[in-house]
Amino acid sequence: MCGIVGYIGSRQAQSILTGGLRRLEYRGYDSAGIVTLSENGDATLLRAKGKVAELSSLTSKNSKVDGLGIGHTRWATHGAPSELNAHPHQAGDVYIVHNGIIENYKELKEEVSGHEFKSETDTEVLAALINSLYDSDTKLEDAVTQALQLTVGTYGVAVVSTRETGKIVVARQGSPLIIGVGSDEVLVASDASALIGHTTEAIYLNDGELAVCTANNVELRDMASQPISAKVEKIEVDMQAIQKQGYDHFLLKEIMEQPSTLRSTLNGRVIPEQHRAQLGGLNMTTDELRTVEHVVIIGCGTAYYAGLLAAYNLERLVEDLTIEVQVASEFRYRSFHLPKNSVALVVSQSGETADTLACLREIKRRGVKTLGVVNAVGSTIAREVDGGVYVHAGPEISVASTKAFTSQVAAMTIFGLQLAQAKGIGLKELDAYIEELAVLPDEIERILATKNDELKEVAETYATYEHALFLGRDTLFPVALEGALKLKEISYIQAEGYATGELKHGPIALIDDRFFEVMLIQDNWLFDKSLSGLAEVNARGGHVLAITDTQKEVDAETVVRIDTTLDLLAPLVMNVIQQLLAYHIAVIKGNDVDQPRNLAKSVTVE
Ligand code: M6R
Numbered sequence: 001m002c003g004i005v006g007y008i009g010s011r012q013a014q015s016i017l018t019g020g021l022r023r024l025e026y027r028g029y030d031s032a033g034i035v036t037l038s039e040n041g042d043a044t045l046l047r048a049k050g051k052v053a054e055l056s057s058l059t060s061k062n063s064k065v066d067g068l069g070i071g072h073t074r075w076a077t078h079g080a081p082s083e084l085n086a087h088p089h090q091a092g093d094v095y096i097v098h099n100g101i102i103e104n105y106k107e108l109k110e111e112v113s114g115h116e117f118k119s120e121t122d123t124e125v126l127a128a129l130i131n132s133l134y135d136s137d138t139k140l141e142d143a144v145t146q147a148l149q150l151t152v153g154t155y156g157v158a159v160v161s162t163r164e165t166g167k168i169v170v171a172r173q174g175s176p177l178i179i180g181v182g183s184d185e186v187l188v189a190s191d192a193s194a195l196i197g198h199t200t201e202a203i204y205l206n207d208g209e210l211a212v213c214t215a216n217n218v219e220l221r222d223m224a225s226q227p228i229s230a231k232v233e234k235i236e237v238d239m240q241a242i243q244k245q246g247y248d249h250f251l252l253k254e255i256m257e258q259p260s261t262l263r264s265t266l267n268g269r270v271i272p273e274q275h276r277a278q279l280g281g282l283n284m285t286t287d288e289l290r291t292v293e294h295v296v297i298i299g300c301g302t303a304y305y306a307g308l309l310a311a312y313n314l315e316r317l318v319e320d321l322t323i324e325v326q327v328a329s330e331f332r333y334r335s336f337h338l339p340k341n342s343v344a345l346v347v348s349q350s351g352e353t354a355d356t357l358a359c360l361r362e363i364k365r366r367g368v369k370t371l372g373v374v375n376a377v378g379s380t381i382a383r384e385v386d387g388g389v390y391v392h393a394g395p396e397i398s399v400a401s402t403k404a405f406t407s408q409v410a411a412m413t414i415f416g417l418q419l420a421q422a423k424g425i426g427l428k429e430l431d432a433y434i435e436e437l438a439v440l441p442d443e444i445e446r447i448l449a450t451k452n453d454e455l456k457e458v459a460e461t462y463a464t465y466e467h468a469l470f471l472g473r474d475t476l477f478p479v480a481l482e483g484a485l486k487l488k489e490i491s492y493i494q495a496e497g498y499a500t501g502e503l504k505h506g507p508i509a510l511i512d513d514r515f516f517e518v519m520l521i522q523d524n525w526l527f528d529k530s531l532s533g534l535a536e537v538n539a540r541g542g543h544v545l546a547i548t549d550t551q552k553e554v555d556a557e558t559v560v561r562i563d564t565t566l567d568l569l570a571p572l573v574m575n576v577i578q579q580l581l582a583y584h585i586a587v588i589k590g591n592d593v594d595q596p597r598n599l600a601k602s603v604t605v606e
Contacts, residue, residue, distance in 0.1 A: 001027055001028060001029070001075040001099070001600035001601070001602055001603060001604050001605065002027075002029065002072065002073060002074050002075050002087075002098075002099040002100075002190070002604075003021065003024030003027050003029065003072065003073040003099070003189075003190050003191060003194070004070070004071070004072055004097050004098075004099055004156055004157075004158050004177065004188065004189060004190040005017050005020035005021055005024070005070070005071045005072075005187070005188065005189050005190075005194050006069065006070040006071070006097075006158040006160075006168045006170065006187065006188035006189070006213070007020075007067075007068065007069055007070075007185070007186075007187050007188075008067065008068045008166075008167070008168050008185065008186050008213060008214060008215050009067055009182065009184060009185025009186065009215045010067050010184060010185065010215070011067065011185065012064075012065055012066070012067070013034075013036045013064075013066050013067055013068055013069035014034065014036055014044075014059045014063065014064055014066070014069065015059075016187070016198070017034045017036070017069050017070070017071035018034065018052060018055060018056050018059055018071070020071065020187070020189060020194035020195075021034070021052045021055070021071050021072075021073050021194075022052050023191075023193045023194045023196070023242065024073050024189075024190070024191055024193065024194055025051070025052055025073065025595065026193075026250065026397040026398065026399065026594060026595065026601050027073065027075075027191065027600055027601040027602050028075055028399055028595055028598075028599050028600030028601055029073035029074055029075045029600075030049065030050070030074060030075060030076055030081035031047065031048060031049045031050065031073070031074045031076075031081050031082065031083065031085065031086035032047070032048060032050075032051070032052045032054070032055045032071070032072065032073045032074065032086065033045070033046060033047030033048065033055065033071065033072055033074075033086040033087050033088055033097075034046055034047075034055065034059070034069055034070065034071035034072075034088070035069055035070060035071075035088040035090075035095045035160070036064050036066035036068060036069035037066055037068045037069065037095075037160055037162060037165045038064070038066050038165070039066075039067075039165055040165070041093075041162035041163065041165050042162075043090075043095065043162055044062055044064050044066065045088060045090065045095070046058040046059060046062060047083050047084075047086040047087075047088075048083060048086065049081055049082055049083050049086065052073065067215075068160065068165060068166070068168070069160070070088055070095065070096075070097045070158045070159075070160055070168060070188075071088075071097065072086070072087035072088060072097035072098075074086050074087055075600050077101055077122075077605060078101075078105070078120055078121050078122045078123075079119060079120030079121050080120075084118055084119045085119045085120055085121050087121075087123060089119060089121060089123050089124040089126075089127040090127060091115050091124065091127040091128040091130070091131035091132075092115075092131035092134070093131065093134065093161045093162045093163045094127055094130050094131045094134060094140075094143075094159060094160075094161055095127070095159070095160050095161070095162075096123060096126060096127045096130065096157055096158070096159045097123075097157065097158050098122075098123040098126060098155055098156070098157045099154075099155065099156040099157075099175040099176075099190055099604060100153060100154035100155040100156060100173070100174055100175040100604065100605060101122060101153050101154055101605050101606075102122035102123070102125060102126055102151055102152070102153040102155065103152045103153035104151065104152040104153065105122035105125040105126070105153075108125050108126075108129055108150065108151070109125045109128075111129075112125065112128040112129050112132050113132070114132070115128040115131065115132070122153075126147060126151065126155075126157070129147040129150065129151075130143050130144055130147040130159065131143075133146045133147055134161070139164070140159065140160075140161045140163075140164050140167065140169050141167075141169045141210065141212045141221075142225070144157070144159050144169045144171060144210065145171075145210060145223060145225055148171055148173070148210070148223065149223060151173075153173075153174075154173055154174030154175050154354070154604075154605065155171065155172070155173050155174065155175055156170075156171075156172050156173075156174075156175030156176060156177040156190055156205075157169075157170065157171050157172075158170045158177075158188050166214055166215070167212055167213060167214050168186070168188060168212075168213045169210065169211070169212055169213070170188050170205065170210070170211050170213065171205075171209065171210040171211070172205040172206065172207055172208075172209055172210075173207050173208060174207060174354070174357075174604075175190065175604050176190050176191070176204075176205075176352055176379070176380055176604070177189075177190055177204075177205040178190070178191070178192055178195065178202050178203070178204055178205070178378075179202060179203040179205065179211055179213060179218055180195035180198055180199040180201065180202050180235070181199060181201045181202065181203065181218060181232060182198055182199040182201075184215055184216060185198075185215055186213045186214070186215060186218060187199065188213060191602070192235050192237060192376075192378065193237065193242050193395060193397075195235060196235065196237055196238070196239055196242060197239050199235070200234055200235050200236075201232050201233075201234065201235070202232070202233055202234075202235050202378075203218060203220070203230045203231065203232055203233070204231075204233060204378055204383065205220075206383075208222055208223050209221070209222060209223075209228060210222070210223065211230075218230055233378065235378070236377055237377075237394075237395055241394045241395050242395050242397060248587075249398065249583070249587075249593045249594050250397040250398040250594045251398035251400055251402065251490070251583055251586075251593050251594055252583055252593075254396055254397070254398055254402050254403045255402050255403070255448070255576065255579045255580060255583060256448055257394070257403060258402070258403045258406050258441075258444050258448070258576065259441040259442070259444050259445035259448070260441070261392070261393040261394055261403045261406070261407055262393075262403075262406055262407055262410060262440060262441045262444065263441045264392040264393070264394070264407075265391050265392050265393065265407040265410045265411055266410060266414075266437060266438070266440075266441070267392075269414050270414060270417075270434055270437045270438055271434075272434050272435060272438045275427055275430065275431055275434060276417075276421060276430070276434070277414045277417035277418055277421070277430075277434060277437075278418065279389050279411075279414055279415060279418050281387055281388060281389055281390070282371060282387045282388065282389070282415075282418070283386055283387030284343075284369070284371075284387060286422045288369075289418065289419055289422035289423070290422045290423055290424075291341050292321070292341055292342075292343050292419060293320065293321065293322065293339065293340075293341040293342070294321070294322050294323075294324075294338065294339045294341060294342040294343070295311075295314060295321060295322075295323045295324075295342070295343050295344075295345060296323075296324050296325075296326060296338060296342060296343075296344045296345070296363075297310065297311060297323065297324070297325045297326070297344075297345045297347060297412070298325075298326050298328050298331060298344060298345070298346050298347065298356060298359045298360070298363075299325075299327075299328060299346070299347035299348060299353075299356060300327065300328050300329060300348075300353050300355055300356055300603065301401070301485065302349070302401040302404065302405050302482060302485060302486075303347040303348050303349060303353075303356070303373075303401070303404075303405075303408060304325065304326075304327050304328070304347070305405070305478050305479075305481050305482040305485065306347055306373075306404075306405050306408035306409050306412070306478075306482075307325040307345065307347050307408075307412070308325050308477075308478035308481065309409050309475060309478040309479065309482075309571065309572075310408070310409050310412030310413055310416070311323045311325050312474065312475045312478075313409075313412070313413045313416050313433065313475075313568070314412065314413075314415075314416040314419070316429070316568075317413075317416040317417060317419070317420040317425065317429060317430065317433065318416060318419050318420050318423060318425060319425075320423070321419070322339075326359075328353065328355035328356040328358070328359045329355040329606070331359050332355055332358045332359045332362060338363070338366065338368050342368050342369070343368070343369045343370075343371060344359075344360070344363045344368055344369065344370045344371065345371050345372075345373050345412060345415065346359065346360045346363075346370055346371065346372050346373065346374075346381055346385055346388070347373040347374075347408055347412070348372070348373070348374055348375075348376075348379075348381050349374075349375045349376065349393075349396055349401055349404035349408075350375070350376050350379060350601065350602040351372070351374040351375070351376040351378075351379020351380055351381040351382045352376070352379050352380055352381070352602045352604050353381075353602065353603050353604070354603060354604050354605055354606050355603075355606060356381060357380055357381055357384070358606075360372075360381055360384060360385060361384070364384070364386070369386050369387075370384075370385045370386050370387075370388075371385055371386065371387050371388040371389070371415070372385035372387075372388030372389070372390075373388060373389055373391060373408055373411050373412055373415075374388060374389075374390060374391065375390070375391045375392075375393050375394075375396060375404050375407070375408075376395075377390060389411045389414070389415065391404065391407035391408055391410075391411045392407065393406075393407040396601075397594065397601075398593070398594045399489070399594065399595055399596055399599045399600070399601045400486055400489045400490050400582070400593075400596065402486070402579050405482060405575065406444070406572055406575070406576075409572060410437060410440070410572075413433060413437065413569075414437070416433075417430055417433060417434065432567075432568060433568060433569075436566050436567070436568050436569040437569065439565065439566070440566065440569050440572065440573075443564050443565065443566055443573055444572070444573060444576055447562055447564070447573050447576055447577070448576065448580075451560070451562070451577060451580065452580055454560065455560070455577065455580035455581050455584055456580075456584045458545065458558055458560060458581065458584075459581055459584030459585045459587075459588055460588060461545075461558065462516050462543075462545060462581070462585060463491070463584075463585045463588040463589055465493060465514060465515065465516045465543070466493065466494065466514045466515075467493065467494045467495070467510070467514050467515045467516075468484065468487055468493055468494070468495040468496075468515065468516050468517070468518060469484075469495070469496055469497075469498060469507060469510065469511075469515060469516075469517045469518070470483040470484040470487075470495060470496070470497040470498070470517075470518045470520070470578075471497075471498055471499070471500040471503065471517060471518070471519050471520065471533060471537075472497075472499070472500060472519070472520035472571075473499060473500045473501060473520075473522075473526045473529060473530055473533075474522075474524075474526055475522075475568075475571045476520040476521075476522060476571050476574065477497075477498075477499040477500075478571075479520055479571045479572075479574055479575045479578070480497040480498065480499075480500075480518070480520055481497035482497070482575060482578070483495075483497060483518055483520075483575065483578035483581075483582070484496050484497035485497070486578060486579060486582040487578075487581070487582045487585065489582075489596050489599060490582055490583070490585075490586035490591060490593055490596050491582060491585040491586045491589055491591060492589070492591065492596075492597075493585065500519070500529070500530055500533040501529070501533070503533055503536060503537070504536070508536065508537070508540065511537060511540045511541065511542050512541070513541070513543070515542070515543065516542075516543040516544070516545060517537050517542045517543065517544045517545070518544075518545050518546075518547065518578065518581070519533065519534055519537070519544050519545070519546045519547070519556065520546075520547050520548075520571070520574050521534065521546055521547070521548040521549075521550065521554065522548070522549055522550075522570055522571070522574075523548065523549055523550035523551075523552065524567065527550065531554070534546065534554070534555065534556060535555070538555060538556075542557075543557050544556040544557050544558070545557065545558045545559075545560065545581075546558070546559045546560070547560045547562070547574050547577050547578070548560070548561055548562070549561070549562050549563075549564050549566075549570050549573075549574070551563075560577055562574065562577065
């Protein structure tokens with residue numbers, strides 16, 4: 001979704017801003033813009049519909065040496081993608097970039113007089129409001145504070161003024177903002193990746209905080225203008241991690257790096273020699289863990305599916321546990337009841353998803369313990385939970401989530417092990433998971449090395465279909481849902497996931513020559529039942545692509561066999577096959593694999 005960058009210092013702001021915006025491209029956007037100010041207050045505003053490359057061609061024709069500026073990538077909410085709707089927005093001396101949504105913008109618009117609106121955005125209303133409060137005796141930070149006090153909604157804003165060219169004012173309510181502190185320069189960004197390479201020191205703004213940034217100083221205050229002391233933290237992401245490293249797409253890189261990212265997830269947490277697992281950071285004593293009777297797992301999209309899959313593992317590990325898995329955008333508005341002794345696992349790659357964050361806050365408000373299962377270090381969810389586990393999958397740049405899913409499932413399974421240990425559950429059940437987790441990275445590594453070319457070929461056959469059904473039983477059901485999501489996101493083939501047993505309850509009516517069916521079949525106690533489902537699809541002329549770990553005969557149009565020693569965690573390996581399938585189909589179709597149309601990496605608005 002939208003991205004913010006800002007710079008104040010002695011270097012050329014234009015190039016730092018466009019470089020920062022390029023780093024934020026992965027978040028998904030449809031237009032981009034920057035404004036820079038010279039010391040005497042001349043503003044250069046450049047905006048373009050489309051990619052940051054369009055904006056860069058404008059900056060090369062209008063190059064300025066200005067050392068102050070703000071920039072933005074916009075993902076349209078109010079008003080179509082266009083140059084006029086792109087940020088920064090201007091009103092009088094004030095320029096602003098904004099992430100989030102101003103809910104009362106219509107009311108505010110009626111109150112602001114004397115400004116001729118040029119865009120359809122809520123952000124321009126905020127610019128006009130600030131400008132209306134910014135008389136000659138008022139400082140920019142005071143006008144911004146007063147305006148934000150009148151505002152209902154969410155925002156991360158960066159504001160500059162042609163009258164006060166030595167400062168950037170930033171504020172946050174519900175949309176992340178990070179201030180990078182360098183030597184004699186300050187950068188602001190909505191995402192740490194825009195700061196990498198410039199500084200490793202950062203101040204994470206909290207909701208309700210505003211900062212006045214000059215090249216040498218950052219002054220924090222609350223919305224009542226009371227000073228707050230700033231905590232400077234280390235940014236731990238390195239430059240390598242956010243580059244393609246020779247791959248054609250970030251997505252392929254992220255699929256391929258799953259063995260190593262998973263090793264980071266497991267490192268020091270799964271100890272096979274001692275038959276145990278351990279998670280630091282939960283902030284729960286063994287006694288507290290022992291009393292947990294109910295786990296609610298919350299997430300959106302792939303994070304939700306990771307929760308669905310992990311729930312099977314948790315309920316197998318801990319008998320007296322009840323588990324529910326909830327889609328955050330629904331759960332936040334339900335009259336839900338969480339029993340005593342509940343724990344909430346809040347799952348999010350970005351740690352910024354608005355619906356997931358809203359659930360977290362509501363659950364916390366009710367006094368229930370919240371644990372994060374988060375990838376992005378320092379993100380809002382990671383900061384607001386009572387405890388939790390970083391999944392350590394490293395930056396995930398491609399919009400479609402792949403390596404985060406694998407690491408989220410692994411991290412939640414380790415949580416299940418920890419819970420089981422605390423409850424004194426026998427070693428035998430635990431050991432099976434511990435042993436499989438320990439070898440999972442090697443198994444995925446082997447499958448990636450041997451199966452990529454095969455999937456490339458298989459993709460040629462199925463790229464021409466208009467629709468797909470993904471079917472699986474038991475732990476392969478959530479994997480089927482995730483497979484369908486991945487395919488639809490990046491290939492734009494309409495795809496649905498179903499439990500194989502549900503076929504006869506409706507989806508079987510869909511089968512015709514426009515469809516292909518991905519059937520996930522594991523050689524376990526449900527094998528024969530899965531084969532019955534396959535027979536039913538075949539009998540109706542289906543085009544089945546079976547992904548299976550059996551070496552027995554499987555009667556399908558195409559069979560992709562994986563050779564694995566895994567049983568409990570084999571679904572994670574099958575999911576890797578689905579990731580490769582979706583990737584190669586999207587490439588064949590010539591789609592923008594890393595930034596699929598209409599999607600955003602981090603969904604920070606409802
Ligand atoms: O950052 P989060 O894990 O909270 O994001 C949740 C979903 O928006 C995300 O998984 C989305 O569904 C992906 N595009 C899936 O590939």
